[in-house]
Structures are given as structure tokens and as C-alpha cells.
Amino acid sequence: MLHSPQSDDGRGLALQVEGLRLSYPMADGRELAVLDIPAWRLPAGAAIGIAGASGSGKTSLLHLLAGIERPTAGRVRWGGTDITALSESARDRWRRLHVGLVFQDFHLIPGMSAEENVLMPAWLDHVRAPGRLTARAAELIAQVGLNDQRRQPVARMSRGQQQRVALARALLRDPAIILADEPTASLDRDGAGRVGNLLLDLAGRSGATLIVISHDQDLLARLPRQVKLEAGRSLAP
């Protein structure tokens, strides 16, 4: 196996970024440098908020950390695994097992109930969700307070409820890494507060390494550490 499994004591994975650069070719032939991070480290189980102006490269960074996108140069190491060196299929598998993602727009499957959405990642591996995962799904649905709505189609849920479903889905496999991209940005104040609480609470309980991108000062303030991304360059506190 190319990558190390999640640490046995249930804590998250440590992050080690080196010489990370991402650039896109522009129409005039020059390169648009989106990210340039010489070095960045996070201990296992850390929880950190990343702020930054629109277009500063926060989403791009998240994609690189999740192995969704490949950097132009540099390395991303999680635990002992250099995910930039993995093949595409190995990265898919690594991400499936280790990363929980939460997006601004929830990205739920509209034809499915809340319960099915939470269980959906199980079907990426299994023909039938194993009992361990169905039990975990039920537990998570209860924790995000949707027990009564678990059979309801997500298309008929409020935005706050939908994001809670998405949160439960991200946590189904007890990932060692939780990455959230503006998880509260499309919610009202109450919804944002509730989702924020749940995110921090559940991540804290699981011991996963948590990275939250946000403009939401309330949410950022409750994370133990915050950094600011400026034009894709410094990750200064």
C-alpha cells in the first residue's frame, strides 16, 4: 500500500506541504500563478481556519490538499503519504478513505433521501452498505438532528438541513481529514451557527485534522488557529 492508514488512536493526519505551486495557462500564453506556498505544516488533529479575499486561491488550495487537483509543482504529504505522487486511481481511493469534504453548495443527490445521501459514499466501494456504515449513518443523522427527516427527499429540505446532511455524509467513514469550503456561506445566521457548531463538535470528537475555509468571522473565531491567504502566497497567522 502506497499510503499509511489513519493513525490507530483515531487522530487525524499531519500535513506537510513543500514548494507547492499552482498556475493556469492564460489566453495570452503567460501563466496565471494562483498559489505559491514554499512550506506549510499542520500537526495531526489540528483545526485551522483559512480566510482570504475572493480569488486569493482558497478553493484551489483545498482542491490540492484533497488531491482533487494536481499541483504544477511541489508536494502534499498527509501522514506518510505523498498524495501528489499517487496515480489517479490511488488518489481516488485515498480520498475516499481519508477525506471528508463539505462544500458551500452542499452538493447532495436530489433523488435520494437524507439517509441515502449520507450512505452514498458507501456505494462507491460496496454493493451493499455494511452494517458498520449503516449504524454510523444512523448515529450521524441523529447527531445532526435529522432523525425525523431521515427518509425525506433532500430536495424538500431547508438549506440548513441540507448542509447538515452534507456534514453527516462527510463524516460517514470517520475521515482523518475534514476539509470544508465555506460551509456556512449560503446559510442564514441561525443555520450557519448550528452547522458551525456541529462541524467543530464532530471534528473535535473524531480527532480529525480540520481545515475550514470561510469568510464567516463567527466561525473563524471559534477555531483555535486562523491563517490568511493573500494572493495565494503567505499563510501568515
Add this chain to the structure above:
Amino acid sequence: MNPLPLIRAEGRSALPFAAVFILVLALAIALGVAAAALERSVRKGSAAAADDFDLVVGAPGSSADLVLASVYLRPAALPLLPGSLLARLPGDAGVAWAAPIGFGDNWRGRPIVGTTADLVTLGGRRTLAEGRAFAARTEAVVGAKVPLAIGATLKPQHGAGHGNPIIPRHQDHDDEDDDADHAHGDAAYTVVGRLPPQNNPWDHAILVPIEMVWALHGLTDGHAADDGRIGPPFDGAAVAGVPAILIKPRAVADAYGLRARLRSEGQLALFPAELLVELHRLLGGIGTLVGAITLATQVLVFVSVLLAVVVALAARRRRLALLRALGASRGFIFLLIWGELLGLLGFAGLLGLGLGALLAWGLATIGSASSGVGLPVAVGWPEILRVAVLVALGAALAIVPGWLGFRRPVAADLRG
């Protein structure tokens, strides 16, 4: 991995689109199935109708008219054979039996066919469903679907069934010229027998002694002595003419010998089966053409549906990217798209088979009602195979959208 829950969810949330896709595909498939099944059944039905007609003789003219009039009882103006032939043939060495077929009258639109008892019993081979063959001039044997019970009487009306009189005008009574459809005075037949079902136009026919038909039309009755006898032997000099003679040869060699001899005498002699082979060759050619056209139509429908799917794929690229972000492999994405299409095709194939069977059955029912030829329509293995091939072709074509979905850039698609 198991893309089925996703396929189901996708189907649920896109139900109207999926239903329209399935319906359009199913209709295209149904047309092909119906065309193929009908072609087969017309072929079978027309051949079965000609089974009992070994060798048919007529005066020189159209061979199609001869077969249509004698085998299928379709009205046609046939030239007449000389009476000497009818007198001679039944006694010929190679002939088991020979029976004249004469037209001219009808009963409520059903053709009255003048012939001999040999045609009724096919020379003793056919047992009647009810009663017996006619033994006197005023007796009749009816087809299976003629609504007359044994013992009932019927008054013949002038004019062959299905409209046009077959017997040429100059042979009519002068006093009947103005009114082609009025009864022959008080003449009447009594039903003495009923044929078993044939699934062909003979089910609607009424078979009577040809002597009576001649007599009703004021012609000599085929026999020298005026003693009311019916059936062979005939006296050639007393037969004015006969439109067709059906011959049952003793053996295959006799059949070819007789045909050759009759042809050398200048008559039209043919095996209806042979003509049908010609017809079916033509029909087969048309069938192949129709088959090719329907197949092309189906392929076009498939391709346009697939194009629509590819377009729909663009709209779904965020959802597919999400699945990749959650860790779905490329194979999973491929299976998802391909499986969805296969599901659509499968449903459409089954529905198309069902609709096609229904359509073929409906058309065959209409067709046999109007022609009298039983069309044994059945959707069978040829049609199932045809649909299977089509679905397999669709599944092969569906690799393209599957592959396109598989290759999408995840990060870019995730941004929307």
C-alpha cells in the same frame, strides 16, 4: 461498488425525461418489431392458404389473376378454358382428381363457388366439420365462417361475391343485364355440409355443384343427358367453358409432366406455391428493404437519444465531479453513465417488444379481416433477437458518453 442506488435516484429525479426517452425509443423499436413480425406472418399465411392447391390451370392470361381468383377467391375477369379440357383431365393417368372452379353468384356478398365434390373433400382426404359433400344440384357445402346451419336454404344472387361479377357479361342472361344483383328466380340451395376452418377466404365461400351455376346462367350443364347428374365425367361438348381447373396430380413427377403438357397446349398451368415463392422473394426483398429502413431509423433514434444524453451529461458534470471528489473512481463514473443508458435501453426494449407485438397483432387482425387470409402473427425469437441486437448496439454506443464522463476534469467541474 454499486451505482444502482444512484441510477435509481437519477431516474427518480429525472422521471419525465426518462419516460420520454423510453417512450421514443420503444416506439422506434415497436415499429421494427411489428414490421418484421408482419412480414413473416403474411409469408406464412399466404403460403398456408395455397397448401391445398397443387396445380392450377387457366386459359392464357395473367398468372397472378389466376392464383388470386382460384386460391384467394379475389374477383378477376378470367378467360375461359375449353370444355374439352375439363372432360379429359379427370381421367388422365397422372391425375388423382381435377375439379373445376366457377364463379358468378354470391349469397349476401359471400362467393358461391361452383365445383365438384372432389374439391369439397380434396379427393376424399378432407373430412367435413359437419354433414357431407353435396350429392345433388341444389345442395351446398359452406365454409367454416358462413352463418348458415345444416339444413338451411340460401338463394343465390347474381354477381360474384366481393363486387365485380367474374363471369363475363356476354354470358349473362339478357334479361338479367340491368340488375346484376337480383336473385335467380326461385333457385335455392340447401346446406348439407360445413368445411373445417381453413383460415383463408374459403372460410367464407359456399361450394355448390358447378352444373347448377351453369344452369342458373342459362348455359349447358356439362352433361349430354339431361338427367341431373353432377360431377365427372363431363361431356366436353356440353361445357361452355370454365375459368379454372384445380388438379391434384398423383405424384410429383406427374405434376411436372402435366404442367409441361398443358403449357405445350397453350394453357396457363402453374403451381401457386411457385408463384408464392416468386412473390415472397419480392416480398422478402421489400422486407429486407423495410427492415433496413426501420433499422436505420432505429439507429438514428438511438444516436439522437445518445446525443441528448451527452448534452444532459454537460448539465450533470458538477454532480459527477462531486462523486469524484467524494472518492468515486473513474470506473464508477463510467458504470454509472453506462448503466443509466442501459437501463433506459432495457426498459425501451421490453416496452418496444410489447408495443410491437400489440401493433403487429392489430395490423394482422385488420389485414386478415379484409383479405380473409389468416395471418398467424407471433412475436418470436427473430424479433427478440432483433431487439437484443439493437440494445447491444445501444450499449456499445453508450460507451461514448460513459467515456466522456470518465474523462472530465474534476476540479474545474466542481466549480460549476
